[in-house]
Each structure stands twice: as C-alpha cells, then as structure tokens.
Amino acid sequence: MHCSSRGKGENVLFLHGMPTNGRLWDGVVRELSSQFRCFTVDLPGMGKTPFLPYSPSYFEQVAAQIEEVRTRNRVQRWHIVGHDGGCAAAVNYAHLFPKRVGGMALLSPAIFPDLRPFFLLEVLRKPILGEVMAPLVHSLFWHVAMNRAIPGAHHESQRGSFLENFSGVMGPWKLMRLVRWGKPEVLLQHTPSILKKLVCPTLVMHGSRDVLPESFSRRAANLIENAQLVTLDSGHFIPLEQSIAVARSLWAHFSSRLTKQAEDVSPYQSIEPCIRPAKASQIDLVPVTAAR
Numbered sequence: 001m002h003c004s005s006r007g008k009g010e011n012v013l014f015l016h017g018m019p020t021n022g023r024l025w026d027g028v029v030r031e032l033s034s035q036f037r038c039f040t041v042d043l044p045g046m047g048k049t050p051f052l053p054y055s056p057s058y059f060e061q062v063a064a065q066i067e068e069v070r071t072r073n074r075v076q077r078w079h080i081v082g083h084d085g086g087c088a089a090a091v092n093y094a095h096l097f098p099k100r101v102g103g104m105a106l107l108s109p110a111i112f113p114d115l116r117p118f119f120l121l122e123v124l125r126k127p128i129l130g131e132v133m134a135p136l137v138h139s140l141f142w143h144v145a146m147n148r149a150i151p152g153a154h155h156e157s158q159r160g161s162f163l164e165n166f167s168g169v170m171g172p173w174k175l176m177r178l179v180r181w182g183k184p185e186v187l188l189q190h191t192p193s194i195l196k197k198l199v200c201p202t203l204v205m206h207g208s209r210d211v212l213p214e215s216f217s218r219r220a221a222n223l224i225e226n227a228q229l230v231t232l233d234s235g236h237f238i239p240l241e242q243s244i245a246v247a248r249s250l251w252a253h254f255s256s257r258l259t260k261q262a263e264d265v266s267p268y269q270s271i272e273p274c275i276r277p278a279k280a281s282q283i284d285l286v287p288v289t290a291a292r
Contacts, residue, residue, distance in 0.1 A: 001065040002048035003041045003073070007033025010102070010254065011075045013066070014040045017084020017110065019178055020237075021047030023161045024083060027243025032251060039078070041069060043089060045178045046165055054181050059092040066093050070100060079254045083107040083239055084212075087220075088188065095194045103254050105203040107238045107246070108212050109220045111191045115184040118211070120145060124176040131176070138172035150237050158240065195223035202227040203253040205246065207234035 004022060006029055016024040022040035029038040044052035044062060052061060066089070070078065079102045082090030087109035094101045117125065120141050124130040130137075142163050150159055166175045181187060202224045206217035208231055221229040230249060234241040 001041050001044070001069055003039055003069045005037060005039045005073065007035070007037050009034075009036045011078035012036045012038050012250070012254065013070075013078050013080045014038065015066075015080065015082040015086030015089050016040075016043060016046070017082075017086045017108070018043075019046060019166065019175060020084075020158075020162045021165065023047075023158050024237070024239050025081075026158060028239050028247045028250070031244055031247030035251060036079075036254070039069070039073065039075075041066070043086060045174075047161075051174075051177065054187075056186075058181075058187065059088060060096065062089050063093040063096045067097055067100070076100075077102050079103045079105075079250075081105040081107070081250065082109070084110045084236070087111050088191065091191065091194055091198070094198055094200055098199070101200050103201045103203075103256075104198070105205065105250055105253060106217075106220055107205040108207060108210055108236055109204065109216055110212055111188060112216055112219060113185040113188045113191065115188060115216075117179065117184075118145070121179045124179050130180070131173070134172035134176045138166065138175055141175070142166070149235060150240055155240055192219075192223060195220060196225075198224050199226060201253070201256065203249060204229045205238055205249065206231050207236060207238050207241070208232065209235045210238075211236050 002022070012032065014022065014025040014029070016022055021042045025038070025040050029040060032038055042049040044050065044065070052058065052065075055061075077100050080090045080094060081104070082088070084107075087106040088111045090104060090106065091109075091111060094104055116122075120137050123133050123137050146159060146162070166172070166178075202221075204217050204221040204224075204227055206212075206214055206229065214231075217229055217231075221227040232238055232242045232245055239246055
C-alpha cells in the first residue's frame with residue numbers, strides 16, 4: 001500500500017474514497033501538518049496501490065495492509081480519518097485494531113447496506129452492459145460528473161491525479177473492475193453492528209449538498225457511542241471544498257479532552273460519551289483556529 005507522510009506531532013491516517021486517491025487530502029494535510037504527522041495512503045486499485053480482488057474478507061485484507069503501513073512507519077497509535085468508501089475501511093480497521101486508534105472522523109460515510117452506487121457507476125457494475133458501455137461511461141463520469149462535483153481550476157491537479165490511474169486504452173475497464181465490488185447489502189452488512197462496538201471518540205461530517213443521504217451520517221453518529229455530527233456547506237467531496245474547515249474541526253476533535261482520555265482507556269472498556277444535545281442530533285460547526 002502506497003503511503004506518503006508530512007508534518008510532525010500526533011499521528012493521523014487519512015483514507016480516501018472511490019475513485020480518488022491520497023491527494024484528496026492535500027488541503028487538509030497542508031493545514032494540519034504543523035501540528036500533526038499526517039499519513040495519506042492510496043487504497044487498493046487507486047493511486048499507486050495495486051488492485052486487490054474483492055472477496056468476503058476484503059476489508060480484513062485492507063485493514064491488514066493498513067496495519068503494515070503503521071508497523072513500517074513505527075507508529076504506536078494514530079487517529080484515523082475516512083471519506084466516502086474510505087470510511088468503511090476506517091471503521092473496519094478501528095474494529096480489528098482498536099488499540100491502534102485514538103480518535104476517528106468519518107466524512108460522508110458510505111458505509112451502510114442500503115447504499116445505492118452513483119447511477120453512472122451502476123451501469124459499469126452490470127455484466128456485459130458494463131463491458132460494452134465502459135468507454136462512454138468513463139468519459140461521462142470523468143469529464144462531466146467529476147468536473148461538476150469538483151469544480152474550479154484550483155482542483156485541476158487533484159482531478160487529474162484521480163483520473164491518471166484510469167487513463168489509457170484500458171482505463172475504462174480498470175474503472176469498471178474497481179466499481180464491481182459486490183452488493184452493498186452483502187459487503188456492508190456488518191457495519192451497523194461494528195459501529196455499536198466502537199469506543200473511540202468519533203466526529204461525523206456531512207455536506208449539506210452531498211448526494212449521499214444525510215441519514216447515513218446521522219445513523220453513523222447515532223450508532224457510535226462517543227460521536228458527534230457536524231454539517232458543512234459542501235457537496236460530496238468535503239475535504240476538497242472545505243479543507244480549512246475540515247482541518248480545524250479535526251484539530252479540535254483530536255486535541256479534545258475525550259480523545260486524550262480515550263488514549264488512556266483500554267479499548268475494551270467504555271468511556272464517557274461526547275457531550276451533545278441528544279442522540280442522533282446535529283450540532284453546528286464551531287470554527288476553531290488551528291495552531292500554526
């Protein structure tokens with residue numbers, strides 16, 4: 001698994017979603033690296049990490065690869081941040097290696113069995129039709145859908161980086177292979193029960209213009225005992241649209257008393273829940289100026 005690191009301080013691991021790569025977090029890392037040692041990885045099949053065939057043990061295999069990254073970099077414990085499908089990897093890693101996780105943040109968590117893939121990508125998931133339509137869908141997805149989802153010349157470098165892995169003659173079919181990850185109701189069926197077992201303080205972020213239902217973020221915050229929910233003025237790609245707000249929220253969350261407290265508590269013990277108005281309620285983001 002390809003990994004890059006920047007900065008110094010407490011360790012934070014960033015996991016992107018599909019079909020992006022570690023550069024999704026460029027703006028967030030730029031803001032946080034003065035106070036945290038930030039690790040960004042490319043998940044399997046994206047960026048510089050080889051594709052990993054899907055199977056019932058897929059998330060366990062991804063968690064094992066993440067654990068290898070931790071060991072290789074001599075990290076004792078780190079906070080973990082996920083976006084989109086990267087949230088599923090984050091949740092499973094926190095479940096399988098609880099002693100290695102201090103705090104967690106989930107942005108646009110695409111982690112529940114009732115997930116409905118983006119309609120263009122759903123075409124690629126269908127046998128035969130996907131093979132035939134791959135070039136057309138590839139063009140529409142990257143040059144229309146992604147340009148609308150991630151607008152602006154200042155994001156051109158990152159958009160190009162996301163596309164690079166799926167460029168060339170075989171690019172459309174590489175994208176097709178990536179999105180054929182199986183049925184959500186099968187691959188994500190254990191997510192609700194896993195969330196109930198997590199004890200690490202968790203911040204859930206939802207974009208007010210996100211294509212992902214708000215109910216996903218609310219459900220995640222509701223199921224995790226020590227969680228709070230914030231909503232940002234953003235579409236689906238929150239780390240790109242609101243990098244400064246995300247960085248400030250993460251800084252406040254990972255520097256909080258409860259996150260520090262969790263580091264001193266066995267992952268098999270319960271800790272005090274985060275203070276919030278009510279279960280599954282939503283709190284407004286309070287900007288916090290990050291130390292520089």
